[in-house]
Amino acid sequence: MASKLLDRLRRTLFKEGEIPSETEGIDNFPESSELEDDTDCISARLGGTLCFEGDGTQESGEDAGEGSGPESDSDFLGESMDNACSSTDTSPVGLSPKGSSMLTRQLQESWRSLKTRSVPERLVFEVTDASVVQEGSSKYVLYTIQVLQSGSFDKTPALITRRYSDFERLHARLRRRHGDEMEGLCFPRKKLRKNFAAETIAKRSRAFEQYLSHLHSLAGLRRSPVFLEFFYLGDLRAGQMLMRVGRYQDALGALINALRLQEKLGCQQMLQQHQQQQQQQHQQNSPQGVHWLFNLCSLVSCFQDLEQLEEAQEHCDRALRDIAPSQEALQQQQQQQQLQFHPLLIPLLQYNVRLSWKISKDKRQWEALLQEIQDLGVDVGNQPNLKEYLIKEVLEDSEGDSKSKVKGDDIT
Template sequence: MASKILDRLRRTLFREGENPSEADGVDEFPESSELEDETDYVSAKLGGTLCFESDGVLESEDAGEGSGPDSDSDVFGESIETGCSSTEISPTGPSNLLTHQLQESWRSLRTRSIPEKLIFEVTDASVVQENTSKYVLYTIHVIHSGVFDKTPAVITRRYTDFERLHSRLRRRHADEMEGVHFPRKKLRKNFVAETIAKRSRAFEQYLTHLHSLPELRRAPTFLQFFYLGDLRAGQMLMRVGRYQEALGSLLNALRLQEKLGCHQLSQQNHLQRVHWLFNLSALVTCFQELEQLGEAQEHCDRALQDIAPSQDALQQQQFHPLLIPLLQSNVRLSWKISKDKRRWEALLQEIQDSGIDIGGQPNLKEYLIKEILEDSDGETKSKVKSDDGSQAY
């Protein structure tokens, strides 16, 4: 199509009587051959999908072949129809316009990109022997589709964990769970490869179905099934000073919370807000203990953005109990890494001027170690008894 456009331009210029010799096939535009090669190369690189836009409608090159001799004028607007002279059209003019059309086509394609959704993929299933108990542990990756997900999150669950989730969801959301199917128990052959493979696919489909239903996707029971075990494990590891191990659990919990949209739902659900802020604050403590001050300050700042009080709330001394410990941590961290701390320093000073003793408050680590992490059913233990007597998150 690019060569047709150039021929069209030449014929237009010839009709203006610029040079009679050109009508006899003498080429006075040596650059035109280079332009022709360049556009053909771009078309080849795009695999024949070179498109132009006319009146907001994308047309392929194949459609242009049958659109008649006047179709080329739509690409260049009025330039050909008004008979521009050779002084008004440079040899590089069509190339620039071609680049512009390609950019417009790319923008249009980007607006029609595939929407993001979550994919639940069982990547491993292993048989575990624990004392007198034997079970299959499924490793599930939670991945964003539609984008390159650099931070997939991982959970490990067994059949009884899924069964408990299903039971709780049916109790709390009976109507929405009406059409959701759960893989039944088997009396035998639970550990053969065929059964494990079938259950792996069934669990993928089960989680995908739950996540596709808006009411269940936002349900605290569904959300906590993914991240709460890691959050509690991180807290226990912090209590015994194993900050590097705690960091792994907390970061995985944060990735799960982000993928599931917990940071957005935290404004609507009190328990989600508690868990979200606890995780950010725990990461501040772990990074600080590991001398990763930049990461600590970044998560501290993120938590403060979520709980920064309004002026009315400040005057009435109604603010989150984590506010003062986070402000104190952020001011110290910002000072150490030479980052601007004036906003949070001023807020801390304003709280002190209102008559609150900021020196008598527990520090961030003390607050987090004492915090009790409940689930939506009011359970506070990080482990619960399974039906077979074994322990599971």
């Protein structure tokens, strides 16, 4: 029976000595002619076949998914196993022990290569829902977009909901700031009629997926504050407003989603790079750095008020690791007699020591740093209250706009 099964596997997987092509089973992108009417084209660069990455891999935004193409064990091997087991052959061809050993070795190498094959990671933007919303005399389509990391199983996908005018505003701001890179990029225009037809909504959904993927494929644009804030700033402002009215459980949802978006967009890495430049060139804090730390501190406050102390300490620890000075930096500041610390450093150190004590976690590292700062002559007792800072902080975008788009009705 084993010989029969191995023979069928050999004939199925390696017909006439051929090795399965790595490009078989991969769906091509639709031609640009499918994006007619209001979606004419996404970019002159994308004429013909749509491709946003330079890695040679093509995926269809809606059709591609986990387990598609020959890189999936289930598709590549599972189908072959089904064919072998359901074969109607009744005269198995016997295999010599040597041939069987070679075949087993080939199968093992094939499985090993499938598991270790490097899959480039990138962000995927997928419209999972599009609904028509009626607000009084106003009517618009609200698009729900899932943001997840490809190349591995993403346990923490994030969601955003945006309408056409939000995309339109993003496009206008990027054109003002990045005219050269945006020059060849077209935006799906509005139609005089049938804007709420199912076909129009479907085409726009596909176009917005391609639009965001194309923006993220360009290094200059995916690091742009305008592009980054389009994703997370709305949730950050919503979380702050919910905290102001004491709705900490509801605030957690918005803040956690904002943090996931910031993580996927690489805001923490940008903060670390900016801090290195800041030490060398004495630059001011970037908006993304302020937003990243504000988010972590807001989660600390919410988790503490909800008596989830371990989660509060975890996020407090993350924030401190981003802003705590090294021993070398402390010694250098002491020699130069220029003590410059992040305004939230001491409040977070005090929070972390108290939280760590309550959950019986080692706090010696942060206690030592707090004592060292105090020994330098800093008044650690006269420091801003963390919750007051979070409630009073004005969350501005990169263009200096502090107006929140979250309506009062959204939190009542």
